[in-house]
Amino acid sequence: MSISPSLLAFLSELKQHNSREWFAEHKASYESEKALFDGLIEQLIQEFSAFENMDGVLKKHCSYSLYRDVRFSKNKDPYKTWFSASFSEGGRKSGYMDYYLHIEPGGKSFLGGGMYNPTPEQLAAYRQEVDYNGATLRGIVEAASFVELFGQAEGDLLKKIPKGFDPDPADEVYLRRKQLFYWHHFSDKDIVSPDFTSKLMLSAMQLKPFLDFLNATFFDKEPFLKA
Template structure:
């Protein structure tokens, strides 16, 4: 299974015509492509269940609405110009760090995961864990396979190591983190290739130890 050319075409047209009038006129096409994406989500739930606990997780627990909440946003465009879903035990509202799949034409599609909007409590737990056990995190995210797949860390950083932590530590770059997430982008051709799901799963398996580290830190959750 792969991403259909029609889905990418619809999203490209939506980006060029992001209005309620255009969307209403093309609602039937949206329904078709959303149906195709829903089938993909169903397939991915089964695939992720091979190495994550997905018991009870359904499509509705993974998918995101295309309608934007514009109440508090300067961007008043009514629709997202991508399809997306996230996968974890308990679904996207579980609070667990999950595998986030973002489908957007023009090379903007990606698999991502990590600490994007941590709470103050999570940041405190994270820094404590890095201070005690930073070598475990470095072993994961600095491994050749992880780096070749996801590159270097994304997200905001403090200018200095927070007070109470050693600024000369090997873990200083991780202690300075306000966010810590990784992503791998896919070209439109890669999305449409017959082995896309297989590749996505291989990449997800590479990401799994990083997510396991964060979930154990935040929730004392043991790997599946």
């Protein structure tokens, strides 16, 4: 299954005319595109269930609203200009590190995941795990197959290693992390191709060991094994 070219066209138009008046005139187009995207989400829940525990997860647990909360934002545009969903055990509000799918025209679509907005407790647990077990993390995210798809780490860094650590030099950059996430971008041609879902799931399986590492660190959670 792929993304409809008409979804990209709708989102491009929405970016140019991000107003309630324009949206009201094109509400039928939005509802049609949303129905197609919901169908993709339902398919992906089934695909992810091959290697993640998706029991009880429905599309409403994965999808995000197009409507923006502008109450505390300087940007008062009422709508997002992308469609998105995330996939994990328990759905996007479970707290688990998840697979985030972002669909936006202009080559801005991606699959990503990782430690984007960690709590202080999660950061402390992460740094302790890197101090104890940094070689495991490096073995995942520095593997050639991982780097080929996801490139280098994204996110903010401390200028110095936090106090109390005397790390292996190879772990220094990971201990300085305030955020640690990765994404693989897809071109517009990629996402409208018939094999998009297959490519997406291959990327997800490559991302899985990294998310398993974080979830084990934060939640003492063993990787899911399909019976």
